[in-house]
Amino acid sequence: MSTSVPIVLGVDLDGVCADYEGAFRSSVARQLDRAPETMPPQTIMDAYSQWGLTLEEFEAAHRRAVIEDRIFRHMAPLPGVSDALWELSDLGVWIRIITHRLIFNWAHETSAADTAAWLDANQIPYRDLCFIGDKPNVGADLYLDDSPTNIVSLREAGRTAIVFDQPYNRHLPGPRATTWDEVVHLVVTEIEARDRQLPLPLSGIAPHDRSPLDAAAEDDGGQVAVGG
Numbered sequence: 001m002s003t004s005v006p007i008v009l010g011v012d013l014d015g016v017c018a019d020y021e022g023a024f025r026s027s028v029a030r031q032l033d034r035a036p037e038t039m040p041p042q043t044i045m046d047a048y049s050q051w052g053l054t055l056e057e058f059e060a061a062h063r064r065a066v067i068e069d070r071i072f073r074h075m076a077p078l079p080g081v082s083d084a085l086w087e088l089s090d091l092g093v094w095i096r097i098i099t100h101r102l103i104f105n106w107a108h109e110t111s112a113a114d115t116a117a118w119l120d121a122n123q124i125p126y127r128d129l130c131f132i133g134d135k136p137n138v139g140a141d142l143y144l145d146d147s148p149t150n151i152v153s154l155r156e157a158g159r160t161a162i163v164f165d166q167p168y169n170r171h172l173p174g175p176r177a178t179t180w181d182e183v184v185h186l187v188v189t190e191i192e193a194r195d196r197q198l199p200l201p202l203s204g205i206a207p208h209d210r211s212p213l214d215a216a217a218e219d220d221g222g223q224v225a226v227g228g
């Protein structure tokens with residue numbers, strides 16, 4: 001029997017919505033005066049030992065990347081993330097951002113503020129923003145993550161977790177998405193499998209609602225493409 005309860009999608013940020021590794025590579029290159037090509041894509045997610053960093057060096061470099069280079073505000077979005085999340089939101093999916101970014105003290109204001117600014121600047125629709133490491137304790141019907149540790153812990157807790165493909169998680173079984181188009185396909189398939197009837201649209205977020213900046217950019221010759 002169908003219900004009117006929206007499906008909640010728990011979405012990780014780093015390595016899923018945003019290119020953390022690319023931003024961190026640029027910051028480490030600046031901090032340590034290293035050439036970026038000496039820091040290849042990591043295939044093991046372990047505090048960048050493949051770049052020659054110890055855990056302590058990674059933590060120090062990450063802290064400087066957040067505070068000095070403001071990577072949470074400036075890192076690049078991964079291709080297609082905004083359009084895909086808007087497509088899902090317009091289908092009635094409740095987007096719940098779940099991120100473990102507050103990993104050290106005395107930089108929480110920068111981390112939280114830059115994260116919110118990044119989400120707005122990159123036009124990411126979301127209903128909740130959760131800063132937490134213990135992801136299985138954040139309720140969601142479906143989770144999307146790149147971290148092997150998170151995927152394993154979510155699945156051990158009985159959650160359904162989609163792997164967002166990265167070189168360091170290829171050993172994990174699917175479901176797996178290699179693009180944001182594939183995320184949409186997998187989520188829609190999951191919704192259909194659960195026989196959920198979605199409210200269209202969610203109240204408070206109009207379909208294709210865009211920021212004023214985006215509306216202005218789309219306003220060509222006085223034709224405003226989107227509304228309030």
Ligand SMILES: [Mg+2]
Binds near residue numbers: 013014016145146147
């Ligand atoms: Mg991640």
